[in-house]
Amino acid sequence: MVDVIIVGGGHAALEAVTIVSKFSLSGLLITHNKSAISKMSCNPAIGGLAKGHMVREIDALGGIMAILTDKTGIQFRMLNKSKGPAVWGPRAQIDKDEYMIEASKYASSLSGIEIIEDSVNSLIYEKSGLCTGVKTEKGSEYSAKGVILCCGTFLNGLIHIGNEQISAGRIGEKNSTGLTESIVSKGVRTARLKTGTPARIKQSSIDCSKLSEQQGDFPPSPFSYRTEEINRKQLPCYITRTTEETHKLIRENFALSPMASGIIKSTGPRYCPSIETKLINFADKESHQLFIEPEGYNLPDIYLNGFSNCFPADFQQKLLRTIPGLENCEISVPAYAIEYDYFPPTQLNATLESKIIPSLYFAGQINGTSGYEEAAAQGLMAAINCCLKILGKEPLVLKRSEAYIGVLIDDLVTKGTEEPYRMFTSRAEFRLLLRQDNADERLLKKGHDLGLIDKGFYEKQTAKIERIYAGVERLKNKKVSMDKINPLLAERGFSELKESVKAFALLKRPDITNQDLRPILGKEFSYSEEEWMRMEILTKYEGYLLKEIALAEDFEKQENAKIPVEIDYNTVHNLSLEARQKLTKIRPATLGQASRISGISPADIQVLMIMVKYGRG
Numbered sequence: 001m002v003d004v005i006i007v008g009g010g011h012a013a014l015e016a017v018t019i020v021s022k023f024s025l026s027g028l029l030i031t032h033n034k035s036a037i038s039k040m041s042c043n044p045a046i047g048g049l050a051k052g053h054m055v056r057e058i059d060a061l062g063g064i065m066a067i068l069t070d071k072t073g074i075q076f077r078m079l080n081k082s083k084g085p086a087v088w089g090p091r092a093q094i095d096k097d098e099y100m101i102e103a104s105k106y107a108s109s110l111s112g113i114e115i116i117e118d119s120v121n122s123l124i125y126e127k128s129g130l131c132t133g134v135k136t137e138k139g140s141e142y143s144a145k146g147v148i149l150c151c152g153t154f155l156n157g158l159i160h161i162g163n164e165q166i167s168a169g170r171i172g173e174k175n176s177t178g179l180t181e182s183i184v185s186k187g188v189r190t191a192r193l194k195t196g197t198p199a200r201i202k203q204s205s206i207d208c209s210k211l212s213e214q215q216g217d218f219p220p221s222p223f224s225y226r227t228e229e230i231n232r233k234q235l236p237c238y239i240t241r242t243t244e245e246t247h248k249l250i251r252e253n254f255a256l257s258p259m260a261s262g263i264i265k266s267t268g269p270r271y272c273p274s275i276e277t278k279l280i281n282f283a284d285k286e287s288h289q290l291f292i293e294p295e296g297y298n299l300p301d302i303y304l305n306g307f308s309n310c311f312p313a314d315f316q317q318k319l320l321r322t323i324p325g326l327e328n329c330e331i332s333v334p335a336y337a338i339e340y341d342y343f344p345p346t347q348l349n350a351t352l353e354s355k356i357i358p359s360l361y362f363a364g365q366i367n368g369t370s371g372y373e374e375a376a377a378q379g380l381m382a383a384i385n386c387c388l389k390i391l392g393k394e395p396l397v398l399k400r401s402e403a404y405i406g407v408l409i410d411d412l413v414t415k416g417t418e419e420p421y422r423m424f425t426s427r428a429e430f431r432l433l434l435r436q437d438n439a440d441e442r443l444l445k446k447g448h449d450l451g452l453i454d455k456g457f458y459e460k461q462t463a464k465i466e467r468i469y470a471g472v473e474r475l476k477n478k479k480v481s482m483d484k485i486n487p488l489l490a491e492r493g494f495s496e497l498k499e500s501v502k503a504f505a506l507l508k509r510p511d512i513t514n515q516d517l518r519p520i521l522g523k524e525f526s527y528s529e530e531e532w533m534r535m536e537i538l539t540k541y542e543g544y545l546l547k548e549i550a551l552a553e554d555f556e557k558q559e560n561a562k563i564p565v566e567i568d569y570n571t572v573h574n575l576s577l578e579a580r581q582k583l584t585k586i587r588p589a590t591l592g593q594a595s596r597i598s599g600i601s602p603a604d605i606q607v608l609m610i611m612v613k614y615g616r617g
Contacts, residue, residue: 001028001133001140001144001145002026002027002028002114002143002145003020003025003026003069003142003144003145003146003158003387003390004016004020004025004026004027004028004144004145004146004147004148004178004383004386004387004390005027005028005030005134005142005144005146005148006020006027006147006148006150006383007030007031007120007125007134007147007148007149007150007151007179008030008031008149008150008151008364009029009031009032009033009034009036009037009038009039009151009156009490010037010038010039010041010150010372010375011065011151011180011364011372011373011374011375011379012152012273012363012364012382013029013031013037013065013148013150013204013329013363013378013379014037014038014064014065014103014106014107014379015058015063015365015377015378015379015380016063016112016148016379016380016383017029017103017107017199017383017454018062018064018110018114018121018152018380018383019062019063019360019380019384019387019452020064020113020383020386021110021111021112021113021492022062022451023387023391023451023452024111024112025109025112025387025390025391026112026113026114027112027113027115028113028115028116028120028142028144028573029107029114029115029116030115030116030120030134030136030142031115031117032117032118032119032154032169032173032174033117034107034108034115034116034117035100035101035104035106035171035259035514036100036104037100037103037104037107038068038099038103038104038372039096039100040094040096040098040372041152041153042195042197043197043293043303043305044094044095044096044293044296044303044453045091045093045094045293046065046073046092046094046223046372046373047090047092047159047223047373048079048089048091048445049080049087049089049090049424049425050089050369050404050423050424050425050427050428051089051091051373051374051423051437052079052089052090052091052223052373052378053089053404053425053434053435053439054373054374054376054377054404054405054408054423055069055090055223055373055404056090056223056224056225056436056439056440056524057377057405057443058377058380058403058405059223059224059225059226059438059439059453060225060439060440060442060443060444060447060453060454061384061408061443061446061447062380062382062447062450062452063207063376063380063452063454064082064103064200065223065372065376066222066223066224066225066227066478067223067224067226067227068099068102068221069092069094069099069223069224070092070105070222070224070227070230071098071102072094072095072098072102073092073093073094073095073220073230074092074093074094074095074232074233074234074235074294074296074297075092075093075215075216075220075233075235075236075237075294076090076091076092076093076216076220076221076222076230076232076234077091077092077217078091078217078221079089083431084432084541085435085537085541086425086431086434086435087425087431087439088266088435088436089425090187090221090223090436090438092220092223093216093235093237093346094292094295094296094297095295095297095299096295096296096299097299098296098297099297101498105329108455117556118136118138118140118563119136119137119138119174119176119177119242120134120136120176121136121137121176121177121178121179121182121559122135122179122181122182122570123135123137123147123179123182123183123357123360123542124141124143125186125357126226127614129186129356129357129358130356130357130358130359131145131146131354131357131358131359131360132144132145132149132359133357134147135576137178143246144339144392145165145359146287146359146360146361146386146387146390147359147360147361148361148362148382148383148386148388149179149360149361149363149366150363150364150366150375150382151167151176151364151365151366151530152180152191152259152364152365152366152375152380153169153170153175153195153338153340153342153365154169154170154175154176154340155175155179155180155341155342155366156176156177156340156341157169157170157175157338157339157340158175158338158339158340159171159336159338160258160259160263160264160310160336160337160338160339161310161311161312161313161334161335161336162170162256162257162258162310162311162312162315163258163312164312164353168313168391169340170297170338171333175340180341181331183343183360184537186356186357187356187524188343188354188356188357189259189343189344189345189347189348190341190343191341191343191418191465192265192266192339192341192342192530193266193267193268193339193340193342193365193368193419193420194259194264194266194267194268194337194338194339194340194420195268195269195337195338195340195365195370195420196259196268196274196308196309196310196335196336196337196338197308197324197335197336197338198303198304198305198306198308198309198335198509199304199306199307199316199320199331199332199333199334199335199546200295200301200302200303200304200331200332200333200362200372201301201302201304201320201326201329201330201331201332202300202301202329202330202331202332203300203301203302204300205296205326205328205329205330205546206292206302206325206326206329206609207325207326207327207328208238208325209325209455210240210324210325210594211238211239211240211292211324211325212238212239212240213236213238213239214234214236214237214238214239215234216234216235216236218234220232220234224438225440225444226457231582233297235294236338237291237292237293237294238291238292238325239289239291239292240289240290240292240323240324240325240326240461241287241288241289241290241323241324242275242287242288242290242307242322242323243287243289243322243323244286245322246287246319246322246323247286248318248559249318249322250275250279250319251279253311253315254276255274256311256315257275257310258313258337259274259277259309259310259337260276260280263312264337264339264440267270267337267418267420268337268418268419268420269370269420269422270419270420270422271422271424272308272420272422273308274286274308274309274310274337275306275307275308275309276309276310276453277309282488288306289306290304290306290323291304291305291306291484291554292305292325293305294344300332301332304320306342308335308575309334309335309337310335310336310337311335313331313334316331316334316335317329317331318420318579322326322368332364332426334581339369340365341366342366342367342415343362343366343367343368343369343414343415344368345362345367345368345412345413345414345417345419346360346401346413346414346416346585346586347507347522348367348412348413349589350395350397350409350410350413350523350589350593351381351382351385351389351395351396351397351414352367352378352381352382352385352409352413352462353382353385353386353389358387361382361383361385362378362382363375363378363379363381363382363383363385364378364379364599365414366422367421368412368416368417368419368420368421369408369412369417369420369421369422369602370420370421370422371422371423373423374408374421374422374423375410377404377405378408378409378411378532380405380523381396381398381405381409381560383398384396384450388410388450392479393511396446396450397409397556398443399435399553399556399559400428400429400559400592401429401430401431401433401552401555401556401559402434402442402443403433403434403439403442404423404428407423407427407428407434408421408423408427408480410593410596411427411588414586414588414593414596414597415596415597415598416445429551429555430548430550430551430552430555432541432544432545433545433548433552434548435537437530437533437534437537438511438534440461440465440578441465444458444461445458445462446464452577454545464531467527467531468527468531468538469538470533471525471527471531471535472504472535472538472539474525475502475503475504475507475525475539476502476503476504477502477562478503478504478521478525479500479501479502479503480495480500480501480502480503480506480517480520480521482496482497482498482499482500483501484520485497485501485506485520488512488516489521492510492511494582503517503521507535507539508539508540510540511554513536514532514533514535514536518532524600545608555592558590558591558592558595559590559591559592559593560590560592561590561591561609561612562589562590562612563588563589563590563591563594563611563612564611564612565587566591567611569583570584572607572611574607575604575607575608576601576603576604578600579599579600579601579604582597582598582599582600583597585599591598591605591608591609591612594608606610
């Protein structure tokens with residue numbers, strides 16, 4: 001017997017084995033191919049809006065995704081820099097083969113982790129319903145104290161390319177059968193979702209002279225707090241657009257797409273739609289922007305971001321050649337759609353443990369999410385809580401005011417999802433508190449207290465955070481004379497000052513940046529680029545931050561109000577019928593969670609508040 005079995009080999013599984021090893025427990029990773037761990041099935045990129053926030057949160061809790069991203073990235077950009085810091089999002093193009101090789105090598109090196117190549121087709125249960133292990137396609141049985149399922153799109157996966165249907169987990173790899181049925185036999189509900197990926201095109205067949213070039217940031221900003229700097233060569237991406245001819249061809253041949261024709265019934269991603277869906281939902285658009293992204297330093301293909309579809313392969317070629325720069329392109333791998341099983345996540349506790357099958361945890365696309373980052377975050381948290389349960393310790397449930405990971409999991413287990421769920425900054429109530437720059441400030445102590453962050457690194461980062469806040473206080477006390485600041489103001493066309501002013505007040509102004517102040521303040525204020533950036537955010541947004549902190553404190557009052565688990569909602573007649581049904585189904589742990597369930601009214605919350613306060617219905 002091992003402590004934890006992890007099923008799958010994607011981004012969720014890699015974070016899960018990382019955590020099991022860090023807890024000094026034994027783990028067994030069962031995957032189809034031990035050399036293809038964290039293989040990038042879709043776009044060769046990590047991060048983006050809100051997703052980059054989660055990667056940094058994973059890093060602060062001891063995960064590996066940020067480190068691998070810094071090690072294998074080929075272009076780094078901070079998205080949304082023209083907007084406020086709450087919505088800045090780090091993103092990196094990745095050498096996908098390098099990432100997979102490094103991830104596989106890393107997983108194989110982990111202490112206490114064994115990796116075997118096999119496919120799990122059923123679970124082992126005690127009479128009580130407790131999950132105690134797995135059975136595999138090769139006829140083996142393995143026992144464990146906890147099982148984490150990270151199956152991605154492999155459960156009864158079915159690929160569509162035109163009328164061709166292929167049973168597969170992703171292109172060229174067999175799917176997993178039997179496991180869904182084994183779980184459903186215990187009363188867990190399942191459903192189907194659909195996702196897709198665009199064609200891979202031979203880079204040598206593209207005319208880049210007709211494309212707009214998009215460079216990365218120089219110098220690039222690391223994802224991991226452990227990475228001092230990135231010295232890797234950066235590659236450009238390119239931008240092109242669909243044309244009227246592209247749209248005309250698609251509209252005339254909708255019947256060739258199993259999605260547009262209605263053969264595919266499963267719901268696809270709302271926020272990363274196929275080109276067919278774009279033309280249906282945005283019929284007024286004359287063209288759509290497409291990104292041409294390299295898949296690696298020495299890999300022959302590019303990824304055509306924005307052109308996911310499931311047309312027949314020969315028709316895809318015809319479509320692509322209507323796009324500027326792709327007139328002579330050649331397809332290496334056709335685009336395809338894939339349908340797969342998932343389990344509606346309202347059947348999980350906030351620890352990601354099944355409410356129906358004890359000691360069974362779900363993480364990643366099996367919960368209805370999309371994206372490597374969402375999967376990695378769930379794999380990390382499922383493993384943390386599985387390990388804590390085995391060790392007899394309290395679980396770790398991140399609050400919505402603490403982390404995007406907290407928002408992600410609370411949305412899943414409270415609201416559920418009927419379409420592939422993608423994280424956005426707009427999903428968080430406290431975006432200014434949950435910035436990408438301060439994930440260490442928010443979560444590093446939790447990681448350290450769990451033993452997932454080593455003492456030396458924790459102390460180094462804590463000292464940096466203290467230095468940043470001390471720097472802000474120094475700005476509040478530092479006077480800047482008129483003769484030093486007025487030349488800059490005059491140059492910018494602003495009114496000159498008639499008296500000295502504090503550096504803090506100057507930096508609060510939207511027209512003055514830390515780069516403007518640094519020459520004036522001199523060597524006395526010697527801080528790194530990152531420290532200055534964070535000091536400027538704390539200064540410029542001081543008032544907004546204080547308001548958001550106050551709102552978060554009020555929010556926490558409901559979050560901390562626990563609802564007794566033994567409540568029979570059907571006997572509470574002051575609740576609406578819809579509330580009784582949904583509260584019974586989801587069984588929220590707190591008033592805060594109950595308030596976010598669709599259909600629960602303020603009047604229902606008032607009834608619950610009385611129950612919590614006085615212990616009666």
